[in-house]
Amino acid sequence: MNLDSNSVYETIENVKTDIQTVSSKDELEQFRLKYLVRKGIIQQMFEGIKSASPDERPQLGKALNELRQTAQKLFDEKKQELEQSKTLTRDKLDLTIPGRRRSVGTKHPVTQALDDMTNIFKSMGFAVALGPEIEDDFHNFEALNFPPDHPARDMQDTFFLDQTALLRTHTSPVQVRVMMNQRPPIRHVMPGRVYRNEAISARSYCMFHQLEGLAVDENITFAELKGTLAIFAKKFFGSSVKYVFRPSFFPFTEPSAEMDISCFLCKGKGCRVCKHTGWLEILGCGMVDPNVFKAVGYDPEKVTGYAFGMGIDRTALLLYGIDDIRMLYENDVRLLNQFA
């Protein structure tokens, strides 16, 4: 037999391929008979050393030893594997039996939407600020330019705790706190829970979550507000989203606007959810009213600012196609598990 180290290494590869096809004891015996017995391929190759030239012999011997060790090792491993699998699954693994899983954790859909939105603004240089849920009239209304006995207060049905303390009706009081705690430049988002004394139904609940935004500096303009929110809408709802700003009224911004986006369910064609308008109302915004700046001790001649606020829960409902807002707070785990 004509032997060289190339053919030895070729045989090592063959051994490796062959062992992979072995899946039963019989097949393993075939393998043993082919390579490892006295009349097997490997032993025969060792015989061949004799006919090799003396200076090739050390190298060949080394290669053959490697071959023998590899074959033996693969054989031993396969043998052990077959014995083990026998105790577990008789002859073969049933790949269709489910693995031993662990439960998959979920964030609540509202938290998920809130975090996703917050992170988009963080990527645009906004920091996060938080505030209390129990507020007073000053922070929730007065500093935000809702004078006492003003009809604008009817826009937000309030839960009162006493003469002045109340459950905040929006996250805007956090704006007041942020502005009173620091000086411009300010660029913050403020997520949180708010309360409205509205009858509970499929469409509304007595509490929900908002994401508030505030930017105050020397050259903040309405054009920048539009641009910032346009970027947000594209990042959150997809780059093909269309948007429109229309005038509205909030006591703490002037001018005030509402932002509508093209309905992401029907792509603007009109459906039940968008009331066949093709548009969805997603947020209110505007330029910070000079009276708010005065209330927090800023000079409206020196700074301008914009603010925006959006309801999270309803947007989450639309996004995920849930038709009853109360389901969000029932916390049935079969619903929660869909938000892994």
Next chain:
Amino acid sequence: MNISFNWLQDYITIHESPEEIAGRLTMAGLEVEAIRSTRETYANFVVGKVRDVRQHPNADRLTVCDVYDGKQTHTVVCGAPNVATGQKIVFARVGSVVPANGMHVKEVEIRGQKSAGMICSEYELDLGEDHEGILVLSDDAEPGKQFSEYYWNGDVVFEIGITPNRPDCLSHIGVARDIAALYKRPLRIPKIKLSESRKPVKSALTIDIQDKEHCPRYVGRLIEGVTIGESPDWMQRRLKMIGVRPINAVVDVTNYVMMEYGQPLHAFDFDLIHNGKIVVRLANDGEKFVTLDEKERTLTKNNLLICDAKQPVALAGVMGGMNSEINNETTSVLIESAYFAPSSVRHTSRQLGLVTESSYRFERGVDPSRTAEAADRAVQLIQQLTGGTMYRGRVDAYPKKIKPINIPFRNKQVERVLGIAIPASSVKSILKRLGVEVKESKKKGEWRCVVPTYRPDIEREIDLVEEIVRVYGFDNVPAQETAAIRFTADDVRPGIHERIREWFVGAGYNEVVCNSMVPGTWNIFTGKPAVTVNNPQNQDMTDLRTSLIPGMLQVVGHNMNRGNHSLRLYEIGHIFSHDPFPGSKNYIQNYHEGETIAIMLTGARNPEDWSLKDATYDFYDLKGEVESLESKFNLDKIEYNIYNTNSNTLIDEAVGIEFKGISRGYFGKVSKEVLKSFDIEVDVYAAEIDLELFSEFSHVEKKYSEVPKYPPVHRDLAFILDEKVTYHELDQIVRESGQPLVDNVSFFDIYRDDKIGNDKKSIAISLEMLSKEKTLTQPEIEETLSRIVKAVEKNLGGVLRS
């Protein structure tokens, strides 16, 4: 606010479709929330002619009619007593939907007689209350004509959501005025021509305003010889179209003028006004007054009253009184048109819980310059509708003149706020179209703007900027997608909430979100003084939660009822109390608020793993979760103590979590009584931990300590100990006596049986020994082990189990 599209066209010429106008209004801040078209509401309702009426063969009270609808004749069963041959009626074809009740008109069989369509009553058409008889139309009605055209002239109603700053648009003229400004078209205000008698009004009526702050202006007009009857069809239709119920001609006129001008009016029966005298004054505390809705109201000194020489006759701007209302015998009418201070009307309206069309407009601000004009318009219409003779002139008490305000305006502010320069000529044109008079000022770059009195919302320069961009169009301001940001030092790394949630998600928990408003009974469990809501929505939401656990138990109960038995839940949320608690902050006096994290485990430990299916959660699972969470956030020196459950009865045998001497939370098995109140019959394990522990004390900075170079050696030992010896004690002794080689001690088993003996237990531990300098030798290991065994024997009376 409902606005009729046809009515609008009294004041402005419109070529555009309703949809187009609605879109433009919406883009100018008058959001048209819905468009209701009579053509849609009354689709398939046509004028019909009754050609024949026969007795129904099988029913005494029914008739069978042949109705011609302009194309063909239908056989219809009718139950109305007043149906007769030759009548013109409203015929609902098969396929139509009845406006009053949403019923679909189908071909049916009534007592063996086919009926294809319906002859309609006023009620069914949503035109009035009468549902006994059918509505009979005038003879000239042409069969086949669409009812929407015949009756409504194809009108369309806009439902406009008027924001609180736009009282000027709470009327048809107001909306027309905005359309005129947007489309640069002239506005046609009705020209009022009065035919007055020679009798001067001042001879019969005096007005005495005693409180000019609350009532700056009060106009009175008189008309006598009036006969009270129904208002004509054209007026009734207009009122019905926008949802106002017709009452009688005089009252209808006051409503009509209010919807036309936005000025609320009140009509008194002048014969019931003592001495022809009107006095405007504040009420006395405790004064009683019966309003038109027949309710007796107790007033305070903040409520403004309209009185005659003897008694109150109206709650100013809110509602008239029973004692002077227009009735069928009324012949003389006093028309009141006034300007009341918005805050005064709002105060009274809120105090009495009485919101009317009138109070709604006054509290937002009516136009003090049109007070007299509205009164003139009203008497003109009353005379036109009911006859009667007008007194000459009006009494116009105007002690506190309201002048248009004058605002300095710098055009550069437009660019500063909007980020886009609008040419001065365009700005001026917009302002003029809005009725703002623009005058040059001595100061350079500044104008003086005189704002009409119907726009009380425009008080400042910024309000003018808003008006300019509203008309200019928000769409025409570019969206600037670049910004020059001044950087701040604020931390924008993931916040503690996000990092904690990340851990829970990785650990396989479902996050729940529960209501913060809870029934009072839930707060009894925690013993913390609870914050209560003054105006709760119902009995289940009277308090603010003092713990997250009860809310989560409700979630557990809810899930159990739906067959979800294995639960692994967490919540992060605010809790509240009147007393301070660890981690609470005191933002608002008397209220303390903090955030906690709650964990809840029940049912199968891991339902997803079939090899562990039967294992259910126990105390040590919960403790392990708490420990893992704490180690994830590098909280050292946490101590677990027996938690005092005297006040907090949520948990049985609770373990307290103590950090630097302050209790930061607790955990354990939820007590049976508490579970019972939530109808839960299985064990539930719960923990609640103050979030501040993580936000304030978690080590954020990471520091590497050297990983041992030489492999550790593991040895297991089991000791038989008295029951009273704790694992903690054993652990400490082993660590001390095992120095310096013992690097770690871990628990691996606890075992009890008769052979060991009563009050005894066997605890098995695993030791990890290593040296930083070298590989350990067998003698070194043996020596350490025997030292440990002796120490345990000596200090704890423990015996090594062989």
